């Protein structure tokens with residue numbers, strides 16, 4: 396039976412002038428890597444802050460391993476939340492940050508920390524507040540992976556990292572996860588680059604969940620079609636269009652249905668090309684669709700999602 400690491404019901408966080416999270420009900424499975432995706436301001440950081448009890452909901456509930464985490468040290472110490480703007484005391488050097496983490500996280504693995512510090516070339520002499528953006532991110536990754544926390548959150552962990560360092564992060568994450576499965580939730584805008592890490596995704600849009608599913612299911616449930624605008628419009632007329640873009644007389648649409656043999660035949664007859672849709676394109680289709688198609692995406696898919704997330 397699938398175990399549930401995190402369960403939220405009706406989770407809502409309102410700020411003055413903004414509803415950052417709006418009635419979010421979902422379950423995150425134990426020992427999976429879940430991508431938390433969505434445009435700027437979609438509510439990703441707010442979600443992580445609420446689950447890790449660093450913030451309190453306006454309404455709704457959070458349960459971590461079946462218990463409300465707020466002011467429960469034994470639950471909170473099972474979670475590690477690496478923020479994109481993680482702050483450290485002014486006089487902290489690398490060794491101080493490592494020492495504090497070693498004390499705080501019960502499953503801390505110093506060998507992992509040592510290996511990653513060397514791989515990322517994190518300097519030991521300067522105080523952390525003098526670190527470059529990439530060095531700060533690297534330190535966050537060291538703490539997040541070496542914590543071996545049963546539930547680990549990374550909020551845009553790659554900011555400022557060069558391509559080599561990002562590749563080290565992805566490889567180390569997968570390697571350590573394979574050896575020590577745990578629940579990892581990471582927010583990212585680098586979807587194409589990180590999609591190989593993700594087993595499931597939650598797509599947030601303006602504080603609401605528009606999809607929560609396995610990556611393979613998402614990919615298999617949509618396709619892309621491209622060609623002359625007039626032919627494309629005729630093709631998509633009775634199909635569930637997630638997004639449509641056009642440049643000059645050419646257009647591309649993402650269709651939110653599994654591709655069938657008759658779709659391929661109809662596309663070929665109309666001179667259109669059908670291709671698989673990448674996770675990046677799908678997320679864009681949900682979050683950045685044309686105004687004309689955005690309503691189609693949210694109304695067509697929000698209802699099934701509510702059932703799925705409540706299941």
Ligand SMILES: Nc1ncnc2c1ncn2[C@@H]1O[C@H](COP(=O)(O)OP(=O)(O)OP(=O)(O)O)[C@@H](O)[C@H]1O
Pocket residue numbers: 410411413414415416433434435436437438439440441442
């Ligand atoms: N402390 C706060 N006070 C007021 N508004 C806030 C606060 N924190 C977040 N918000 C608002 O809540 C919404 C969601 O913010 P959040 O940081 O969760 O988004 P995000 O998905 O993490 O965005 P990004 O991808 O840009 O990091 C935004 O409109 C933001 O302005």
